[in-house]
Amino acid sequence: MGAQNDTVIVEVKNSLLTENTAIHWHGIRQIGTPWFDGTEGVTQCPILPGDTFVYKFVVDRPGTYLYHAHYGMQRESGLYGSIRVALPDGESEPFAYDYDRSIILNDWFHKSTYEQAAGLSSIPFQWVGEPQSLLIQGKGRFDCSAANPPMKADVCNNTNPECSLYSTTVVPGKTYRLRISSLTALSALSFQIEGHNMTVVEADGHYVEPFVVKNLFIYSGETYSVLVKTDQDPSRNYWATTNVVSRNATTPPGLAIFNYYPNHPRRSPPTIPPSGPMWNDIEPRFNQSVAIKARRGHIYPPPATSDRVIVLLNTQNRVNGNVRWSVNNVSLNIPHTPYLIALKENLLRTFSQTPPPEGYDFKNYDIFPVQNNTNGTTSDAIYRLQLNSTVDIILQNANTMNPNNSETHPWHLHGHDFWILGYGKGKFDPINDPKKYNLVDPIMKNTVPVHPFGWTALRFKADNPGVWAFHCHIESHFFLGMGVVFEEGIERVGKLPSSIMGCGQTKHLLKP
Amino acid sequence: MGAQNDTVIVEVKNSLLTENTAIHWHGIRQIGTPWFDGTEGVTQCPILPGDTFVYKFVVDRPGTYLYHAHYGMQRESGLYGSIRVALPDGESEPFAYDYDRSIILNDWFHKSTYEQAAGLSSIPFQWVGEPQSLLIQGKGRFDCSAANPPMKADVCNNTNPECSLYSTTVVPGKTYRLRISSLTALSALSFQIEGHNMTVVEADGHYVEPFVVKNLFIYSGETYSVLVKTDQDPSRNYWATTNVVSRNATTPPGLAIFNYYPNHPRRSPPTIPPSGPMWNDIEPRFNQSVAIKARRGHIYPPPATSDRVIVLLNTQNRVNGNVRWSVNNVSLNIPHTPYLIALKENLLRTFSQTPPPEGYDFKNYDIFPVQNNTNGTTSDAIYRLQLNSTVDIILQNANTMNPNNSETHPWHLHGHDFWILGYGKGKFDPINDPKKYNLVDPIMKNTVPVHPFGWTALRFKADNPGVWAFHCHIESHFFLGMGVVFEEGIERVGKLPSSIMGCGQTKHLLKP
Structure with missing residues (x-):
């Protein structure tokens, strides 16, 4: 699609008859352009039939990335492709x-x-x-x-x-x-x-x-x-x-x-x-x-310590009779007023201001059996991170609602790469496992699996002002609520383009 | 749904995942509320997933009406029902x-x-x-x-x-x-x-x-x-x-x-x-x-004469390799900026200002064979009618692109009822056929067939300020362009509700 540091302009014309869309540029961090992340409900309103939406962003790193619809289950219908960012002329791969x-x-x-x-x-x-x-x-x-x-x-x-x-x-x-x-x-x-x-x-x-x-x-x-x-x-x-x-x-x-x-x-x-x-x-x-x-x-070592640890227990729940996927027994409902606009424009009534849980009942929760009580709740609350803080995420896998069953969840973070500090089997030990973290040469990625009955530890710098989804990349799991949203430095986000507005409460921003 | 002269309020909550909607109240004339006719592209922007749109209108006549999606081919997917308006208490049917x-x-x-x-x-x-x-x-x-x-x-x-x-x-x-x-x-x-x-x-x-x-x-x-x-x-x-x-x-x-x-x-x-x-x-x-x-x-006789006669030849055409349905060889493309908003808010660049044809080549056009040249054009132009003028419409049927084939088209007019002045077989005779018009006891309707190789003559008063579709009610025919749009008294239309806006160029009306 271009070479490192190119500014890429993509005109997306929605020629569908009755269906909207939004296109996510998967792996592109959108530094300075959080409004062009293409995540419906998080960073933008959907693109209506007949509309042309212009995405404009810098591809700041060479490598292999993806683009795909990030709206309903539209990705799975076939709206996707891959992106190749070349090195600048004169530079070569190792x-x-x-x-x-x-x-x-x-x-x-x-x-x-x-x-x-x-x-x-x-x-x-x-x-x-x-x-x-x-x-x-x-x-x-x-x-x-x-x-x-x-x-x-x-x-x-x-x-x-x-x-x-x-x-x-x-x-x-x-x-x-x-x-x-x-x-x-x-x-x-x-x-x-x-x-x-x-x-x-x-x-x-x-x-x-x-x-x-x-x-x-x-x-x-x-x-x-x-x-x-x-x-x-x-x-x-x-x-x-x-x-x-x-x-x-x-x-x-x-x-x-x-x-x-x-x-x-x-x-x-x-x-x-x-x-x-x-x-x-x-x-x-x-x-x-x-x-x-x-x-x-090509090693960029992580900060030696973190400012905050968030544990995300991957759970399958029943909420009001529906089967849902959740973290810490809370299943994400994405609102129709995109978080980025809601936060920047102070429409805070559009989602719950009660913070979601930082972890689960670590002492008493046994990750191996089906829980006696699999009931969960839904929420549209988000995690608000200190700008430039270092955040650790522990993805903790567990049994689903079926005995002896734990699935593989590939978690994808928008707007950042994270260091993968370690993988483990069974329940994460907050005392001893961090001592085994790889702080020397951890790979950075944007998507990582948490293996069945295992854990994965990540670290990232919350240094990209915006609002970012972090979610299981399995289409039906995310659809059923398996994701969280991070906000950082919203006050440092520039003026939002009006092209991302027009849905939910953002319509009222646009008074005639 | 209510009794005559009731004001009806319908909250439409779009709970579809990625698809918009708009609901037309078929047969309700929307006098004074042209913005609630529910016709996507003509009177409103689509209702987005998650949105609740409130329709509010008066049911001014007793009788049997319909409601249905008026967006893409969504009606056919099953979004429809019937409406029964009762007489006021104390009154009875004849x-x-x-x-x-x-x-x-x-x-x-x-x-x-x-x-x-x-x-x-x-x-x-x-x-x-x-x-x-x-x-x-x-x-x-x-x-x-x-x-x-x-x-x-x-x-x-x-x-x-x-x-x-x-x-x-x-x-x-x-x-x-x-x-x-x-x-x-x-x-x-x-x-x-x-x-x-x-x-x-x-x-x-x-x-x-x-x-x-x-x-x-x-x-x-x-x-x-x-x-x-x-x-x-x-x-x-x-x-x-x-x-x-x-x-x-x-x-x-x-x-x-x-x-x-x-x-x-x-x-x-x-x-x-x-x-x-x-x-x-x-x-x-x-x-x-x-x-x-x-x-x-219960006879409401029509005006004895009309101010304008528009002949609408029903044709099947080929336009740039596509099969289309048309009137007077012009196939309607509905723009994504609704006409009502475009006209009221002076966004006249959103559609062609060249008026569509008032008729066809009456002298030379033989309605019975397949035409030698079936090519047509597309347009998004509309007919602008003098407020309170009386308009005659002659629907003239003809052969399709298949020999010896002429279809039945039920034409539906929004915002009005029309008098049916007459039906005929073959080509309408503008001298003699009007002499046989029924001006005594013609029925008023909102939907009327034009029979194969026949004609149907209608009269209506353009007395309802707004912008109104008139189209073949066959879902695929309208989808393929078989319709026209009338504007009358746009200057008399009240302030448009912002709820109908948010798409196409109307988004720019709503500047942050």
């Missing part, structure tokens, strides 16, 4: 490669997001289920025989060339930088290329101390660059595959073709696609998380 | 009945309106096709064996009691007023009750000189009251049926049960449902149209 490719992984549901959202809001609760397909760069297949009733192949279109798998052509003996990103609605994924190692060199726009994997675990909202050498037998093609981990999904693996020139790009490899890792083997996923460190020579 | 029932007829498509709209806007054009079912008071059945692939009955749910047909229970020996309305997306309908005559007494809120029919033809946007005597053998139930006319539809008839107490309400009548009239027999439809006259003692 690793060498011949070609640069971007691949987005996703999952795909047959049920529309409207139906999904209606089911999630229903009593009784109707879960979205597992995706019907996994997509590699937008392409995938559906097992027609699995349909109910079974579909004919010609309806399923498997033989239509337009429905062929994604194929990327490579030249033997070269090094490819593959920018792999995940925008799944639900699934945690493993990605691999048959017979090829991958060297991880970038994560969420930060250089990684290189390490080699056979398969890459990737969670929704994450981006990685890996280097792949085309050093295998060039007389054939190879499978690239992705499969669901962390959930016992019925979804068949996603397939693509890693095409060695001059083989035909659609020629099937002669082998059976490699089966990915076991869905319920948490160990390698945990280990990959721990393995990701900042690259030597 | 006909007697024991019970009062309302029945809405509709057609139902399996394809969502999003898909339909996408297909209609595509090149090549993808027509919506015929509806899968006809609904009587929201209930209908689908022929599972007709699905591709065929569906199992348990998926189709035909045996589920929730899917049972609509049944209305009647007591023998009484007179029922049935308020029948149609909100079909596409279909012209015939409605009948096996073995029972119907006496037509009201049309679109106006008393009709009573006449008896075996079956009632009804077009989208029309409402009728009929009186039905329960004078048949009370030991059984009877079918109420509706079927498509004017189109050679594959849609099976809609069925309901006219249940004589104390037979069980779901007991099937012992007979085969009566087959309706032939779809292509235009004669009885034309005759019913002509038969509808104002009731003696």
Whole structure:
């Protein structure tokens, strides 16, 4: 999309008939332009049909980022893409490669997001289920025989060339930088290329101390660059595959073709696609998380101490008969007057001014069983942070409302990168675990998983005046309230553009 | 909903996730409140998710009216209902009945309106096709064996009691007023009750000189009251049926049960449902149209002459490769800055100020064949009428882009009732046909069909300051541009409520 320090202007024309939109620039910190973060209800009003909204922001760091709708469950309907920010002319990456490719992984549901959202809001609760397909760069297949009733192949279109798998052509003996990103609605994924190692060199726009994997675990909202050498037998093609981990999904693996020139790009490899890792083997996923460190020579160490620790217990609750996801048993309801405007323009009646909890009943709460009382509450309150303070976040996972079940949640922070201080298993120990924090070479990221029954500790500087969402990147989890909102330095936010206004109480700002 | 001269307040809370709405009060003239007509793009901005919009208007005439979404193709998704305005206490209708029932007829498509709209806007054009079912008071059945692939009955749910047909229970020996309305997306309908005559007494809120029919033809946007005597053998139930006319539809008839107490309400009548009239027999439809006259003692004769005659040739066109519906080969594009606000607030750059054509090439245009040149244009220009002038509208039907095909279009006028001066076959003769106008006892209505290859002449007083749509009530035809807009007395319109603003250029009216 541009090179580091470029100012990017994006005109978004909403040509939908009756539906609004808002586009989030995922991983772009929007320093000085918090109003262009594109998060409906947090930083802006929705863009109406017929309207053109102009986003204008600086891409201040090279790397791999994303853009996607941040409104209802619209991202999952397909409004997304990836962003590549180049280094300025004359500068070079700390690793060498011949070609640069971007691949987005996703999952795909047959049920529309409207139906999904209606089911999630229903009593009784109707879960979205597992995706019907996994997509590699937008392409995938559906097992027609699995349909109910079974579909004919010609309806399923498997033989239509337009429905062929994604194929990327490579030249033997070269090094490819593959920018792999995940925008799944639900699934945690493993990605691999048959017979090829991958060297991880970038994560969420930060250089990684290189390490080699056979398969890459990737969670929704994450981006990685890996280097792949085309050093295998060039007389054939190879499978690239992705499969669901962390959930016992019925979804068949996603397939693509890693095409060695001059083989035909659609020629099937002669082998059976490699089966990915076991869905319920948490160990390698945990280990990959721990393995990701900042690259030597590119280390920006975190502040040695923090000013505030917020513990976010990830819980599944029942609220007034609805199933909800929550933190500390409080499920977020995003109001229709965006927080940024409400705070800047002093519309404080539009949301609760009672601060949300800083933690949970640490002493008595057992994270392993289903709770006796799973009831939660909803709130639209937010965390207000001291500008330039250092904040630690402990994401603490726990059992859901099903016995022996804890899920993987990829948490994404808007407006900042955070240092990942550590991952742990079981309940976070506030005395001893901080002593093991990595303060030497922690990676910075904007999205991080908290593993089942585990914890993840983050640190960030609240140095970006604005209002920022921090939420589980699983579409249905965020829809069901799994998120929080941080405010910092609202008094330092510049004059808001009127283009972000026009909804909720901000309409009254705009008196005729 | 209330009695004549009541002020009605309706709070519309948009609880959709990402979709806006606007609600039109169909048949309510909104005298003095043109901003509450509920027509997106004409009288208001859309209502955003989370917003509550308050409509406030006077129901100044007793009778049967409708409400429905007037935004995109949202009406067809199911946002509609009927309105019953009673006479003030102490007054009585000029006909007697024991019970009062309302029945809405509709057609139902399996394809969502999003898909339909996408297909209609595509090149090549993808027509919506015929509806899968006809609904009587929201209930209908689908022929599972007709699905591709065929569906199992348990998926189709035909045996589920929730899917049972609509049944209305009647007591023998009484007179029922049935308020029948149609909100079909596409279909012209015939409605009948096996073995029972119907006496037509009201049309679109106006008393009709009573006449008896075996079956009632009804077009989208029309409402009728009929009186039905329960004078048949009370030991059984009877079918109420509706079927498509004017189109050679594959849609099976809609069925309901006219249940004589104390037979069980779901007991099937012992007979085969009566087959309706032939779809292509235009004669009885034309005759019913002509038969509808104002009731003696309730005649409000029209002005004897008019100040202006506008001829609206109904055409199907190709515009830049798209199939469109048009009048006088001009297809309406409704802008995103509502006309009412644009005109009142002098935002005249938001739409073309070149007036649309007053007619077509009357001398040379042959309405019967497909035209050699079917190309049309789009415009967002409107007709500006002199306040309190009398306007004649000649709706002239013609061939579509398919040979020997002319469709039935129900035209609905907002903000007014019109007198129906006459119907004719073939091309309107401007010299001789006006001499046959019924100026004695014409019915007033708000919706009127123009029959295939025929014409319909209307007269109305432009005495309601505001901006008003006049359009074909077929959802896909209006979506494809089959409508016009009238402005009258904009200078007499009161201060606009800010609640209707917030979209398009009206956002700039609302500067922070």
